[in-house]
Amino acid sequence: MITFENVTMRYAKGDPAALQDVEVEIGRGEFVFVVGASGSGKSTMMRLAILEHEATKGRVLVAGHDLSTLPNRRIPVLRRQIGTVFQDFRLLSGKTVNQNIAYVLQVLGQRRHVIRQLVPETLELVGLSDKVRRMPHELSGGEQQRVAIARAMVNKPPILLADEPTGNLDPTTSEEIVSILDRINRTGTTVVVATHDTSIVNTFRKRVVQLRDGRIVRDQARGEYEAVEVELV
Amino acid sequence: MRLGFLLGEVGNGLRRNTGMVVSVVLVTMVSLFFLGLGLLAQSQVDTLKGYWYDRVQISIFLCTPDSTDVAACADGGVTQAQRDRLAADLEGLDPLVEQYFYESNEAAYDRFREQFRNSPVLDNIPQESIPESYRVQLSDPTRYEVVASAFVGAPGVESVEDQREVVDKLFTFLNAVSLSAVALAAVMVLCAVLLISTTIRLTAWSRRRETTIMRMVGASAFTIHTPFVIETVLATVLGAALAIGLLWSMVHFGIAGFLTDLLAGQGGMIGLIGTGDLWLVAPFLVGGALLLAIVTSWMALLRHVRV
Numbered sequence: 001m002i003t004f005e006n007v008t009m010r011y012a013k014g015d016p017a018a019l020q021d022v023e024v025e026i027g028r029g030e031f032v033f034v035v036g037a038s039g040s041g042k043s044t045m046m047r048l049a050i051l052e053h054e055a056t057k058g059r060v061l062v063a064g065h066d067l068s069t070l071p072n073r074r075i076p077v078l079r080r081q082i083g084t085v086f087q088d089f090r091l092l093s094g095k096t097v098n099q100n101i102a103y104v105l106q107v108l109g110q111r112r113h114v115i116r117q118l119v120p121e122t123l124e125l126v127g128l129s130d131k132v133r134r135m136p137h138e139l140s141g142g143e144q145q146r147v148a149i150a151r152a153m154v155n156k157p158p159i160l161l162a163d164e165p166t167g168n169l170d171p172t173t174s175e176e177i178v179s180i181l182d183r184i185n186r187t188g189t190t191v192v193v194a195t196h197d198t199s200i201v202n203t204f205r206k207r208v209v210q211l212r213d214g215r216i217v218r219d220q221a222r223g224e225y226e227a228v229e230v231e232l233v
Numbered sequence: 234m235r236l237g238f239l240l241g242e243v244g245n246g247l248r249r250n251t252g253m254v255v256s257v258v259l260v261t262m263v264s265l266f267f268l269g270l271g272l273l274a275q276s277q278v279d280t281l282k283g284y285w286y287d288r289v290q291i292s293i294f295l296c297t298p299d300s301t302d303v304a305a306c307a308d309g310g311v312t313q314a315q316r317d318r319l320a321a322d323l324e325g326l327d328p329l330v331e332q333y334f335y336e337s338n339e340a341a342y343d344r345f346r347e348q349f350r351n352s353p354v355l356d357n358i359p360q361e362s363i364p365e366s367y368r369v370q371l372s373d374p375t376r377y378e379v380v381a382s383a384f385v386g387a388p389g390v391e392s393v394e395d396q397r398e399v400v401d402k403l404f405t406f407l408n409a410v411s412l413s414a415v416a417l418a419a420v421m422v423l424c425a426v427l428l429i430s431t432t433i434r435l436t437a438w439s440r441r442r443e444t445t446i447m448r449m450v451g452a453s454a455f456t457i458h459t460p461f462v463i464e465t466v467l468a469t470v471l472g473a474a475l476a477i478g479l480l481w482s483m484v485h486f487g488i489a490g491f492l493t494d495l496l497a498g499q500g501g502m503i504g505l506i507g508t509g510d511l512w513l514v515a516p517f518l519v520g521g522a523l524l525l526a527i528v529t530s531w532m533a534l535l536r537h538v539r540v
Contacts, residue, residue, distance in 0.1 A: 050449070073453075073454075075451075076451040076452060076453045076454075077451065078451070079448070079449060079450065079451035080450065080451030081451075084449050090442060090445065090446065092442060092443060092446070103443075103446065104446070104450045106235065106238040107238075107446075107447050107450060107452045107456060108450065108451065108452065109235060109456075111235075112235075151446075155450060155451075
């Protein structure tokens with residue numbers, strides 16, 4: 001579903017590589033933690049996958065699209081197949097929970113009856129059916145992140161990318177959030193979570209791809225993550 | 234993107250940026266007002282010139298039944314024999330007379346009606362008092378006197394006129410008005426372009442979260458850009474409407490209402506533009522506003538809103 005073939009990424013000429021010769025394949029329906037210290041290249045991988053940036057060298061393939069040859073006008077088509085979740089939630093503060101999620105479908109030109117059906121369905125998936133009329137500032141951090149996940153999933157994309165989704169949350173809430181991502185994964189969605197949160201990685205025991213200074217140093221099924229070791233190196 | 238949603242986005246954008254939108258409206262209004270003023274000054278020049286101005290140098294007006302106060306017309310209207318005689322004389326002045334045209338009373342009356350369409354004096358002038366004429370084109374316009382002396386006082390000739398002498402000073406003035414107005418308009422259009430770019434930049438900044446989300450979920454560039462463009466188009470079209478309103482007041486009350494009465498009262502007869510001329514100019518103003526809005530906002534969006 002997502003393939004990195006010998007990918008190197010430099011943000012500017014002469015800069016050190018943010019990713020160096022990265023070679024990884026993530027299959028359909030997999031759940032992968034991409035782990036590593038800050039600056040190890042996790043977010044860069046995410047940005048390359050949604051074509052926020054183009055790889056300096058190598059090929060990135062996502063959902064059947066070769067991103068190195070994808071014309072600009074096809075980028076929206078790619079992005080409709082990927083849901084994205086960020087550390088800072090990125091909700092629209094002037095809209096209710098319901099409106100925040102409906103916004104995605106409105107932008108994509110969905111009909112009203114489709115929106116009326118999909119929004120409650122998605123809110124149920126993340127357990128927020130009772131908070132539809134709340135404003136984001138009335139919600140806890142965990143609830144806001146659940147709204148963000150609902151928004152990412154309302155269009156039913158086959159891939160979900162989450163960049164540090166638990167970065168602003170306490171350990172218990174973090175676990176709830178990853179449980180939701182796990183539940184989404186069980187419905188067949190490919191889920192990639194970039195994180196440096198050791199506890200969630202060690203609790204959920206999924207495939208772990210570890211980055212250090214832009215290189216993959218470990219790719220392990222049902223892996224663990226000891227952040228301290230990495231930080232010391 | 235559905236129309237209702239699009240309009241909602243446009244409404245939100247306008248509400249959030251009221252101050253900037255008002256300034257775009259006003260700057261567009263001022264720039265298009267000056268542009269309109271320049272164009273109207275040009276149509277005033279064209280109205281004054283009439284049909285013959287750019288074609289001939291001299292007009293030889295023939296006697297009408299009313300012009301008995303002129304010695305050469307003591308016998309009343311010009312006769313066919315006199316007409317033929319004058320034509321033969323004109324032929325004789327070749328090569329100085331390069332070309333000449335005969336304008337009949339009917340044709341002259343039609344042109345007169347066209348030229349003075351906005352003037353109340355039109356109703357008081359009967360067709361027979363508009364003279365028929367020979368319009369003469371000279372190979373050397375400076376030798377006007379040669380032709381004038383040959384025809385002044387000839388039987389059947391009421392008067393010989395070099396109309397340019399009278400109106401050219403006025404044209405110089407009107408052309409200066411027209412040029413300054415268009416120059417001012419150009420400066421104001423530049424202001425409008427800069428202001429629209431800045432407004433879009435600010436709007437894009439205040440709406441960056443929405444556009445980021447739109448981008449992430451796979452909205453097309455068209456979907457992301459359209460609300461911005463529509464907001465700008467609405468602001469500039471409103472500006473154009475206000476400019477046209479101002480120009481209309483100027484023409485309706487200032488020229489048609491005031492100047493025409495003033496000139497008629499003084500006994501002067503001068504063809505003036507009316508609101509009809511404004512409606513000919515107005516589509517260009519609205520078109521200009523649309524062009525300004527669409528081109529400028531699209532350029533600004535390419536710079537400030539990533540897709």
